[in-house]
Amino acid sequence: MAVRRRPLRTKVLLHLAMLPFLAFAVFPFYHMTLTSLKTDRELYDRHAVPLLIRQGPTLEHYTKLLWETAFLTWTKNSLLVTGIATAVSVVIGTIAAYALARLKFPGVGTFGTGIFVTYLVPTSLLFLPLAQVVHWLGLADSKWALVVTYPTFLVPFCTWLLMGYFRTVPKEVEECAMVDGATRIQALMRIVLPMAIPGLICAALFAFTLSWNEFIYALTFTSSSDEITASVGVTSELIRGDIYFWGGLMAGAVLASVPIVILYVFFLDYYVSGLTAGAVK
Amino acid sequence: MAVGSVRVGPAASRSGLRLRELLDHERFLGPAFVTPALLLIALLVAYPFVMALYFALSNAQIGRPSEFVGLRNFVGLWQSDSFRQTFQNAFVFTGIAVAFKLVLGISLALLLNEQLWVKRLIRGAVLLPWVIPTALSTLGWWWMFNSLYSVVNWSGIALGLMDPPGPNWLGQKYYAMAAVIAVNVWRGLPFFAITLLAGLVSIPKELYEAAEADGASASARFWNITLPLLKPVLAVVVLFSTIFTFSDFNIVYVLTHGGPINSTHLFATLTRQIGLESGQIGQGAAISLYLFPVLVFVVFVQLRFVRRQVY
Numbered sequence: 001m002a003v004r005r006r007p008l009r010t011k012v013l014l015h016l017a018m019l020p021f022l023a024f025a026v027f028p029f030y031h032m033t034l035t036s037l038k039t040d041r042e043l044y045d046r047h048a049v050p051l052l053i054r055q056g057p058t059l060e061h062y063t064k065l066l067w068e069t070a071f072l073t074w075t076k077n078s079l080l081v082t083g084i085a086t087a088v089s090v091v092i093g094t095i096a097a098y099a100l101a102r103l104k105f106p107g108v109g110t111f112g113t114g115i116f117v118t119y120l121v122p123t124s125l126l127f128l129p130l131a132q133v134v135h136w137l138g139l140a141d142s143k144w145a146l147v148v149t150y151p152t153f154l155v156p157f158c159t160w161l162l163m164g165y166f167r168t169v170p171k172e173v174e175e176c177a178m179v180d181g182a183t184r185i186q187a188l189m190r191i192v193l194p195m196a197i198p199g200l201i202c203a204a205l206f207a208f209t210l211s212w213n214e215f216i217y218a219l220t221f222t223s224s225s226d227e228i229t230a231s232v233g234v235t236s237e238l239i240r241g242d243i244y245f246w247g248g249l250m251a252g253a254v255l256a257s258v259p260i261v262i263l264y265v266f267f268l269d270y271y272v273s274g275l276t277a278g279a280v281k
Numbered sequence: 282m283a284v285g286s287v288r289v290g291p292a293a294s295r296s297g298l299r300l301r302e303l304l305d306h307e308r309f310l311g312p313a314f315v316t317p318a319l320l321l322i323a324l325l326v327a328y329p330f331v332m333a334l335y336f337a338l339s340n341a342q343i344g345r346p347s348e349f350v351g352l353r354n355f356v357g358l359w360q361s362d363s364f365r366q367t368f369q370n371a372f373v374f375t376g377i378a379v380a381f382k383l384v385l386g387i388s389l390a391l392l393l394n395e396q397l398w399v400k401r402l403i404r405g406a407v408l409l410p411w412v413i414p415t416a417l418s419t420l421g422w423w424w425m426f427n428s429l430y431s432v433v434n435w436s437g438i439a440l441g442l443m444d445p446p447g448p449n450w451l452g453q454k455y456y457a458m459a460a461v462i463a464v465n466v467w468r469g470l471p472f473f474a475i476t477l478l479a480g481l482v483s484i485p486k487e488l489y490e491a492a493e494a495d496g497a498s499a500s501a502r503f504w505n506i507t508l509p510l511l512k513p514v515l516a517v518v519v520l521f522s523t524i525f526t527f528s529d530f531n532i533v534y535v536l537t538h539g540g541p542i543n544s545t546h547l548f549a550t551l552t553r554q555i556g557l558e559s560g561q562i563g564q565g566a567a568i569s570l571y572l573f574p575v576l577v578f579v580v581f582v583q584l585r586f587v588r589r590q591v592y
Contacts, residue, residue: 006396014395018403021389024467026406029413031432032421043430050432096318105311111319117580118322120521122528124549125572128556128565129332133325152325155318184305213414215531216549220557231416235535246424253417264412268405271412275472276479 036061036251043247061247062255065238070225071252074233077143078212079259081229085150086207092151093158093203098188100159101166102174112163119156126152127220134221145221146229150211157210158203161274165199166192202274205267212260230256336566343560354567364568367539367546371571373458374547375526378465382522383515385466386473391507393474394481404475411471419535422464426450426536454544457537461545464532469525473518480514481507516586524579528572548572 006014031050035043037057042048065071099105100112130149139145169192177187193200218229225237234252239245264271303309337354341347358364389407397403410418425432434447450460484507492502530549533539539546539554546554548571556565 011396011398014392015398018392018397021385021392022403022406025410025471028418028421028425028467029409031425032418035424046429050430050435092317092321095314099311099314103307103311103314105308108311108315111315113584114322115318116584118326120524120576120580120583121326122525122549122572122576124528124530124552125569125576126326126329126333128552128562128569129329129336130325131557132332132562133329149325151321155321159318184307184310209412213416215414215416215534216553219534220553231414235416235420246427246430249420250424253420256417257413260412260414264405264409268401268408271408272404272475275408275411276476 032250033254036247036254038247040247061251065248065251065255069233069238069248069252071230071233071255073226074228074230075256077227078230078256081143081146081150082208082211084147085154085211086204088147089151089154089158089207090200090204093155093207094162094193094200096155096159097162097166098192101163102171102192115156115159118152119160121153123153123214123216127216130217131220140221141223141227143222143227143229146211146214146218149217149221150214153214154207154210158207161203161206162196162199165196165202169195198270198273201267202270205263205270206274208263209260209271333566333570336562337570339563341562341566343557343562347563350563354563358564358567363543363546363551366543367548367551367568368571370458370543370545371527371547374462374465374529374545375523378462378469378526379519379522381462381466382469382473383519385470386477386518387511389470389474390477390481391503393478407474408471410468415468415531416535418468419464419532422460422467423451423536426460428452451537452541454541457541457545461533461536464536465526465529468532469522472522476518477511477514480511484510517583520579520583524575527575 034051034053037059038053039055039058039060042053042055048054096115100108100115134140134145134149137145137148139148173195174187174191177191178184182190213231214229215231215235218232219236222228222232225233228236230252234249234256238249238252304313336347338349338351339347340350340353393404393407424430428449428451431447431450433450434443434445437443437447438445448456450456488506488510489502492506497505527547528549529547530553533545533547533550534553537545539550543551548568552565552569555561555568
């Protein structure tokens with residue numbers, strides 16, 4: 001199929017039209033990073049140009065953040081919670097998705113609808129009663145409360161996403177293997193899962209991102225500095241009485257986003273396909 | 282790919298054999314595979330939801346036994362100014378934010394669908410606000426709207442769009458609402474643009490070529506081909522976005538805490554303030570249940586019209 005060629009002038013105009021969108025998307029991050037690298041003197045000089053660094057970049061906000069606050073503990077908590085919740089959710093989601101996409105058993109339709117409905121339940125609807133459940137489980141103010149509750153929104157997402165991927169693996173390939181003497185489990189492990197690897201990567205990436213970004217549960221279920229996650233730590237513990245905390249605050253926001261940005265840079269295409277899967281598939 | 286044939290040796294126990302046979306049986310394997318997910322949903326979604334219903338009908342408070350009070354919480358809410366304000370805010374916030382995301386999202390998707398020069402880089406940049414933790418990026422916006430050092434006002438003044446010192450964004454009623462809407466649009470736009478782009482890509486090119494051959498103008502092609510064929514995707518995106526905008530918490534909590542004077546409170550942030558910070562769990566649960574009708578509506582429309590072909 002021939003790609004329609006546009007005259008150069010139209011092309012330049014298209015790119016110009018793109019500029020405001022790009023500026024809108026990226027500017028907050030530019031400004032955050034810039035602020036985190038400025039000296040306090042320049043930061044609070046009302047006659048300085050806020051878009052540039054004139055008095056030399058400084059890492060003082062970052063060193064303060066790393067050595068004088070519990071930032072590293074918060075990041076460790078985030079990594080622990082996110083890692084375990086992601087692993088558990090991808091496994092549970094994978095087998096549930098396989099059952100929904102491939103197996104016939106009574107109640108499969110109802111279960112599929114149930115998963116879809118759960119996928120749409122916003123976390124802000126349930127955090128109040130869940131706080132009670134967490135309390136009863138003896139997990140109040142513990143990062144393990146997050147490990148237990150994050151799968152409630154990760155599993156429906158992974159199931160929904162992977163169901164789409166499993167449907168793309170032709171049934172015949174699996175049936176062939178089973179005719180050759182493989183059990184269903186072997187066919188799943190050696191045929192279906194390897195063919196669905198892009199889907200598994202996508203599910204893991206999204207589960208990681210969603211739990212790293214989760215805020216309302218973390219804010220509600222944990223509070224002591226040893227248990228909170230990076231987002232909660234930065235938003236609640238770095239804001240002090242005096243007003244001169246903006247450099248450190250922005251440094252925290254930038255650093256706590258780094259794990260996600262790294263994943264994002266390497267797996268951009270998976271993010272694009274995963275984002276559309278929920279709505280289009 | 283070689284699949285090793287499985288031979289059950291004489292050493293294999295009877296029960297091992299039984300299990301293996303069972304696992305090959307769809308009627309056993311199916312329920313076994315969905316059980317973990319089912320348990321999770323039953324214990325940590327369905328059960329808390331029933332608890333929310335009970336709380337909403339009781340006068341539960343933190344650290345006190347509760348009594349059944351019927352619909353008193355729901356009636357009481359309508360007598361409080363903060364709730365009435367919140368109710369109004371939720372619709373204003375959701376309506377305006379979704380409308381902006383829709384219009385800007387379609388425009389951005391159309392642009393992204395063109396042959397651009399650094400396509401991957403542009404896509405990466407456009408999607409960025411969606412990927413970064415919202416609570417953290419909202420801190421960046423909080424600083425951008427700071428009353429003394431706002432870079433938004435500085436730029437507005439430099440461009441001659443504002444009179445110095447410019448508005449106090451987070452301290453004045455309507456400006457604060459505009460600010461939280463702006464951040465929500467910023468954060469939600471990538472979802473609209475990228476999903477609609479996927480919808481655009483799936484429209485057959487032949488339709489446009491035929492229309493062009495018939496002399497249809499660009500705007501006629503948009504209104505008569507693009508928009509009608511994009512409708513199913515548009516419906517899904519708008520429904521998804523409606524429920525998640527309506528239930529938004531992070532942006533308002535970080536940017537304004539619901540202030541000034543409740544003018545930006547949404548159901549989720551008011552739930553937290555009443556249910557946790559003031560300890561009135563019953564009232565808090567009643568507020569959060571106002572999200573439920575919207576959820577039911579979205580689920581109903583989705584199941585009825587959008588996913589009919591699946592189940």
